[in-house]
Structure formats: C-alpha cells, structure tokens
Amino acid sequence: MAFVCQVPENREFGVSPGAPVQPYSIRDDAYLLFLGNEVYLLACPRRRDPAAVLPVNQRG
DSSP states (O other): OEEEEEEOTTOEEEOOTTOOOOTTOSOTTEEEGGGGOOEEEEEOTTOOSGGGEEEEETTO
16 A cells, blocks of 8 residues: 555535535534544555545544
C-alpha cells in the first residue's frame, strides 16, 4: 500500500440546499468526513481501480 493523501481532522464539506443534516455533526450546513477524524488514504499501486483505495481512520 502507498500513501495517497491525508484529509485533516474537522475538514468541512459544503451541503447542497435541501440535503439532510448529518447526525452528530458540528454544524447543520456542513458535512464532516468520518465525523471529523483525520483520515489517511492508502492505495495499491498495482491495481488501477478506485476500489483499491483504503481509508485509515486516525482514531481507528
């Protein structure tokens, strides 16, 4: 597995108008990936497929 990128903790993503509120989120107008935990994305360099990406949660 190879390191691809890191999503910092509490990284907010905008919510489309009319989208449901994310439960246990900090705010109603933003979504948090993995509820605010830092996430590392690892991938297999031999497989060129989106399914070959593994998210690793900081607080796993």
